[in-house]
Amino acid sequence: MSAGTSLPAGPGAHPGPPRRGPVAAVDRDRLAALTREGTEAYVAAHPRCADAHRAAREHLTYGVPMSWMAKWPGPFPLHVAEASGARFRCLDGTEHVDLCLGDTGAMCGHAPARTVAAVVAQAGRGMTAMLPTPDAAVVAAELTARFGAGPSRVARWQLTLSATDANRHVLRYARHLTGRGRVVVMDGCYHGSVDEAFATLDASGAVVARAGNIGAPVPLDRTTLVVPFNDADALGAALATGDVAAVLMEPALTNIGIVLPEPGYLDAVRRLTRAAGAWFVVDETHTLCAGPGGCTAAWGLDPDVVVVGKTIGGGVPVAAFGTTPEIAVEIERRVELEQIDVGGVGGTLAGNALSTAAARATLQEVLTPDAFTGMVAQATRWTDGVQGVLDAVGLPWHVTQLGARAEYAFAPQAPRDGAAAGAADDFPLQQYLHLQALVRGVLLTPFHNMALMCPATSDADVDRHTEAFAEAAAALTA
Missing domain, CATH: 3.90.1150.10 (Aspartate Aminotransferase, domain 1)
Known part of the structure; x- marks a missing residue:
């Protein structure tokens, strides 16, 4: 094996924090x-x-x-x-x-080839009707098989067109079901264009908008707590505020550069979130590169929610978020049917026939x-x-x-x-x-x-x- 770092044996970056200038020893x-x-x-x-x-x-x-x-x-x-x-x-x-x-x-x-064939066939049968096709249930079952094995109990899914949408919907559900207002994210994270994740820490440790944040709707410290990755003590302090609905994180940072979890860190995240009554949300959109079930399966994680996007449609827009059965039951119980279409969750084209056909073929026949x-x-x-x-x-x-992902960076140590x-x-x-x-x-x-x-x-x-x-x-x- 090279001097680079690969997957840890067990559970253990797009724009990020403001750039701090050149560090490489070059003329x-x-x-x-x-x-x-x-x-x-x-x-x-x-x-x-x-x-x-x-x-x-x-x-x-x-x-x-x-x-x-x-x-x-x-x-x-x-x-x-x-x-x-x-x-x-x-x-x-x-x-x-x-x-x-x-x-x-x-x-x-x-x-x-398999995805293309499925898309061509489905396009001739209709692309979207805001009604389910049999492919949707097959996709959900396949995702459960990949992400719901081992300690993970993620087994109920909803489809979106992007991981950004999936993350937004998850945070809305988390706030609705927990009655709490804030979200914890990792410093240097990226979760699509989710407003709550466009936050970083300044030199004093205060939560501020990340450089380049366009038209932020509210000050980030009202919605978000930011903690360093691999710092369980900082996470524990954030959760001790008592107003955190969810911890949204990649199991390994990717969009600021690849940052792997230290041994025991993700176990600590699970333990701390459970004790605080906050959701542990794992965004596998990029870390699906770790294997068919992402880091959730490869490292035996036990999240409350898994988000996955981009890859699963073979290039056709589709994403998904999966929850435990208990969360799914609470969603069905506490979201009124009369207002189900106006609550900020969902989309007219989400779960469309073309996307679900692409996802079924991709999961079953391409990303094996x-x-x-x-x-x-x-x-x-x-x-x-x-x-x-x-x-x-x-x-x-x-x-x-x-x-399946690797990166070089301009510093001696990871x-x-x-x-x-x-x-x-x-x-x-x-x-x-x-x-x-x-x-x-x-x-x-x-x-x-x-x-x-x-x-x-x-x-x-x-x-x-x-x-x-x-x-x-x-x-x-x-």
Whole structure:
């Protein structure tokens, strides 16, 4: 095994806290010069993508359909002509190895055959009617089999179109059923565009809005308590206030960078939340990379609620949240049928026939245990390749692996909380490395130096990244 960190033997990052400046030991003038050279090479190689971006600027804000797409390195993003498996071809005809995979949305690979067949068949039978199809119950049973085994008793599910929606609905239910107003989140967390999670700690330890929070509806300290990941004492103090409805967390941080739980930490979270009468909500949207049942199954967790999204539809929008039977019974008992459609939970297109058909095929035929075995093996190959480069050139960085996902970061040691992960970031250095990978036909997740494997990812795909990373690292340290 490499010097990087993989899954713990048992239960033990998108924008995060404000960036704290460059920390990597590289020459900044050389970095700027290399970035200019890479930008020139990128522009020269993609004239058709540049033309498409210029045309898009007339009617699209930022020139892209969703603002995050503007964050890719270079003066314009690639435009995709077609995608299949672990690769895509841009408008200029260049084939790229995709290690971003739609920031987990395409963890099944692009256009998985079984999902595509199910979607095509269902589209001909109708896409949405605000009525259930038989696929919905099959999807729920499959999710229960994956996430409701072992100590977990999650067995009742509802479907949404995104994990953001699922998290919002869960927090509404938690407040309604507990009669409490606040939510605990981890410093450096990300749970989609859930307002309560756009909070961090300032230097004095006060809860404040995270940098870049747009149009916050209320001061975050009215809705949210923030604690460091891996700090059970801080969580206990937050829960002692007596007004916490739920603790919303990833079992391992991913969107600020991969931060793994220390031994015993997640057991402490379960114990503390149960004693305080607060819900333990596990967001597996990204940590599904740990295996077919995410970290919940891999680490034997016992949450009150599980949220999962993105991946389970094979690229078609769908997400879900599952609760224990007791919570489901209370929801049915305490939400009046007459007002069930106006309480802030649900959506007209949630649970639509097309999404549920895609989820059934994806869960049963694409994201199988055998598929995860291969994906994790490729992530280990990627981790070992990056570590080998770091050792060869003497860069004081580290690599961390979480199942089928892995990441390198600009610090000697893996962080134990979100603040440490945020402090290790270096945006100009990150942009350079992503740009150099793109020039060599490799796409990484734009928010971090993270790679994700899909069932179609091959040795050659991983090795192309290792070669590109080795060239970029050698240029930095020459």
